[in-house]
Amino acid sequence: SGDEAKRLGLVNQAVEQNKSGDAAYLRALDLARETIPQGPIAIRMAKLAINQGTEVDLNTGLAVEEACYALVIPTKDRLEGLLAFKEKRPPHYKGE
Known part of the structure; x- marks a missing residue:
């Protein structure tokens, strides 16, 4: 599971799945939006x-x-x- 992967240090974050099944994708978009303004x-x-x-x-x-x-x-x-x-x-x- 995502929580186990986080606990093992394989990933930095785990997100709860949403009804549409795209929670990880949406979090990835948020991270991309944070990165875009950087140099x-x-x-x-x-x-x-x-x-x-x-x-x-x-x-x-x-x-x-x-x-x-x-x-x-x-x-x-x-x-x-x-x-x-x-x-x-x-x-x-x-x-x-």
């Missing part, structure tokens, strides 16, 4: 690191993660995120 470059690199990192050993996975993060460091979006945090305002990412 597109950072999200793209995180997905790349996850996708490539799960297919290799730990050391290689960590190297993939480090390489992906290195591509985020020089971006304008990263600087915008830091500035927005400092100014206590929502960031306005442009994918640059």
